[in-house]
Amino acid sequence: MADEQPVDQPHAELARRCAALIIERDPTVARLGIRLDEVAPGFARLSLTIGPDMLNSLGNCHGGTSFTLADVAFAVACSSTNQAGVGAHCAIDYLRPARLGDVLTATATVGHQGSSASLVDVEVTDQNGRRIVQLRGRSHNFGRPLLDDVAAGAAAANHAEGRV
DSSP: OTTOOOOOHHHHHHHHHHHHHHHHHOHHHHHHTOEEEEEETTEEEEEEEOOGGGBOTTSSBOHHHHHHHHHHHHHHHHHTTSEEEEEEEEEEEEOSOOOTTOEEEEEEEEEEEOSSEEEEEEEEEOTTSOEEEEEEEEEEEEEEESSHHHHHHHHHHHHHTTOO
16 A cells, blocks of 8 residues: 555564464464465465365355454464464354355454454455455453563563663
């Protein structure tokens, strides 16, 4: 977008590290072939290609597959500022079916991030830009960092500057 502000490098790198931790520790992500396409503070875009093992009895993408993609995008966006937490609630609307071979892309945007909860909107589209799923989620934030080394570095800097 033309009026988007550039993300400063330290925050962009932190978002990438947080996303990598979530992706690497979640075997379902690997099993489904979910790919991280983009991450920034408060934002994530992930995708997957619908395979034959992801279809329901009607030959459409199983709702659990599209939900999982949306859920992982939700988690990455929520955690992209080094905020540890878990999903607490969501509402999902299945707008149209996806089919074998479709490439689904989940775009998650954090609308509110507080110390105890975050609100995230996730839109899942197909390769033609058609909306497949719309999800709104709320996280329960733990009030601690996802990456401990970042917190330790900040604490050491505060101590060194006498801000303990």
